[in-house]
Amino acid sequence: ILNVEQSPQSLHVQEGDSTNFTCSFPSSNFYALHWYRWETAKSPEALFVMTLNGDEKKKGRISATLNTKEGYSYLYIKGSQPEDSATYLCAFTGDSSYKLIFGSGTRLLVRP
Amino acid sequence: GAGVSQSPRYKVAKRGQDVALRCDPISGHVSLFWYQQALGQGPEFLTYFQNEAQLDKSGLPSDRFFAERPEGSVSTLKIQRTQQEDSAVYLCASSPVGSGEKLFFGSGTQLSVL
Numbered sequence: 001i002l003n004v005e006q007s008p009q010s011l012h013v014q015e016g017d018s019t020n021f022t023c024s025f026p027s028s029n030f031y032a033l034h035w036y037r038w039e040t041a042k043s044p045e046a047l048f049v050m051t052l053n054g055d056e057k058k059k060g061r062i063s064a065t066l067n068t069k070e071g072y073s074y075l076y077i078k079g080s081q082p083e084d085s086a087t088y089l090c091a092f093t094g095d096s097s098y099k100l101i102f103g104s105g106t107r108l109l110v111r112p
Numbered sequence: 113g114a115g116v117s118q119s120p121r122y123k124v125a126k127r128g129q130d131v132a133l134r135c136d137p138i139s140g141h142v143s144l145f146w147y148q149q150a151l152g153q154g155p156e157f158l159t160y161f162q163n164e165a166q167l168d169k170s171g172l173p174s175d176r177f178f179a180e181r182p183e184g185s186v187s188t189l190k191i192q193r194t195q196q197e198d199s200a201v202y203l204c205a206s207s208p209v210g211s212g213e214k215l216f217f218g219s220g221t222q223l224s225v226l
Contacts, residue, residue: 004154034214043115044155044203046214089154098143099168100215102154 002026004092006103013080014111020076021106023090027071034091034100035064035075044089047075080110114138118204118218125194125225133189133221137206144187145215146179147203155203161187173198194225 005024013019025033032051038044048057053068061078077084087107091100117136125131137144143162147155148171157171163184172179176195181187191198201222205215 006154036215036217041219043219044205044215044217046216049214091154096168098145098160099157100145100147100155102147102156104152104154 002092002094002101004090004101004103006088006090006106008106009104010107010109012109012111015080015082017080017110018076018078019080019108020074021088021108023073023075023103025071025073025090025092025101026094027069029094030068030071031093031095031097033066033068033073034093035073036089036091037086038089038105039086047088077108080108082110082112084108085110116204116206116216116218118202118221120221121219123221123223125223127194127196127225129194129225130190130192131194131223133191133202133204133223135187135189135204135218137185137187137204138208138216139185141206141208141216143207143209144181145205145207146187146189147205148173149201149203149220151200158189158202191223194223196225199223199225 035047036044050066055066063076087105089105091102146158149155159179160168161181176192178190201220203220205217207213
């Protein structure tokens with residue numbers, strides 16, 4: 001059974017704080033690691049798709065790193081804003097490169 | 113619109129009723145996926161289409177679940193004789209190619225079975 005674990009489960013921070021979350025996934029048969037942001041009442045939106053060990057990607061104040069050898073990825077948000085409040089999902093693909101296996105998500109609430 | 117569209121947004125069904133959930137993917141997208149998200153959990157894979165071909169249905173929980181995409185665009189997920197454990201958010205996603213690319217999701221259909 002392939003498991004993707006995310007921590008923490010939820011996080012409350014103050015506006016302006018920087019924060020980070022962790023995604024752990026199987027380190028064997030790795031194909032890609034996805035990060036999605038899901039705001040309430042909206043569609044999940046892709047942030048990053050990462051494939052290479054050591055990959056670092058950035059989109060505005062959000063960045064992500066990837067370690068495929070040890071099976072983890074970090075998502076960082078610099079200077080959190082209330083509009084960053086959402087659930088952040090990571091998903092792993094292995095041998096079946098089309099089948100995403102999701103973690104349960106990290107729910108972020110940024111207080112003004 | 114340009115995004116993935118799902119309908120209905122909410123569906124309440126009595127136990128034993130049949131339901132049909134619709135997904136309109138982004139025009140031209142080859143791949144279409146259905147995921148099920150139970151409360152407090154991450155989305156779980158149900159099935160995968162490449163054009164009209166259903167290449168993987170290994171995630172469908174039982175033979176009460178059936179999905180089709182007859183013309184390679186719109187897809188319907190049908191659940192027969194709904195049970196309370198079918199209550200979940202059903203997400204549809206599409207992508208331009210077969211694998212390895214980011215998915216474009218719809219807003220989901222929230223199904224409640226009473």
